Amino acid sequence: MRIGYFDCFSGASGDMILGAIVDAGLPADALREESARLGVGGFEIDVTKVRKQGFAATQVCVRMTQPAGHRHLTHIVRILDGSTLEPIVRDRAKRVFTRLAEVEAAAHGTTIEQVHFHEVGAIDAMVDVVGAVAGLHRLGVERVECSPIPTGHGTVQCEHGVMPVPAPATAALLTGVPLLATDEPGELTTPTGAAILTTLAEAYGPVPSMTLRATGYGAGRREGETRPNLLRLLIGERTGERDEVDEIVVLEANLDDMPGEAIGFVMERLFGAGAVDVFTTPIQMKKNRPGVLLTALAGAEQAAAVEEVIFRETTTFGIRRTSCVRHKLERTIEPIATCYGRIRMKVGRRGGRIVMVSPEYEDCAAAARAHDVTLLDVMNEARHVWRCGVSGDEP
Secondary structure (H helix, E strand, C coil): CEEEEEECECEECHHHHHHHHHHCCCCHHHHHHHHHCCCCCCEEEEEEEEEECCEEEEEEEEEECCCCCCCEHHHHHHHHHCCCCCHHHHHHHHHHHHHHHHHHHHHHCCCCCCCECHHHHCHHHHHHHHHHHHHHHHCCCCEEEECCEECEECEEEECCEEEECCCHHHHHHCCCCCEECCCCEEECECHHHHHHHHHHEEEECCCCCEEEEEEEEEECCCCCCCCCCEEEEEEEEECCCCCCEEEEEEEEEEECCCCHHHHHHHHHHHHHCCCCEEEEEEEECHHHCEEEEEEEEECCCCHHHHHHHHHHHCCCCCCEEEEEEEECCEEEEEEEEECCEEEEEEEEEECCEEEEEEECHHHHHHHHHHHCCCHHHHHHHHHHHHHHHHHCCCC
């Protein structure tokens, strides 16, 4: 599995994320090509090499060539739906903007249909979001992880006046995310940067175990006082993905006094903390109470964070913890071209022999929405194309 790890030692913004992705290997022309697929004009993308406090980095600037007004979520969704972006890119970009709309609506006491995005709804922010999602997709990144995020301190000038750092939207987006204290003044993490990272990231913490393949540094526009204003992106292959044996920690808790929607929320938080898998089993508990057995699987490095979520988010007074040896297939991701677009196939091998092939759910779901067909239609087509490609027969 290819992992993209954002090391936010000096915060993050949309342009810093783009700069780090380009610096890590995405051609600048590829970024311009993906942005052009939005089908809107009025901007140009400048990519330059800069130095921040002695360190080389890439700076990406979306330069407006004509005024851009405010936009509502419906306008942005309409642009994305009318674009020629790949379905999975379009779907993830919508998720980023939906999160932004939700926090803006909450901050201003209105609805997501009524809120307008100020500067985060302008063309430059759309390019930041789409460029980040499409860029990671082009680099083959399958999983995004992130360090704890510093917000900075002091105040920031926004459309509604002077606000403390982090600004309301940024603070809402970072709810549930580990923050990093810093003595650097100013706004280190912007709403756009927070929205992109918190929507895409599946875990937060130290650099994950992986074989490093590429490193990129994205530069922000401000000059740091105590540290260079840079965002680092590390891209690598998960260490141990090709091993047949590893160690997994099983965490279990019995729950009989939590509503179903609360358990669903806990499951989301557990995946965010780095759980490999989370599932529930109906059980019968003491006093004839129906209950739920909550089970989370995690690597040894993520087990403590996953355990903390269970204690914090559930009503349990104890967690059973077991370490197990896990045998697994050697896994690779192999994309194929179908009539519904590009679909990634998860291929499992044992002793060099293919024993399992499965289409990636997110790719299939995005394609099904884009083409207005069933999920099974897309999955069956992907399996058919794969079988024909392996056998050499014509589809």
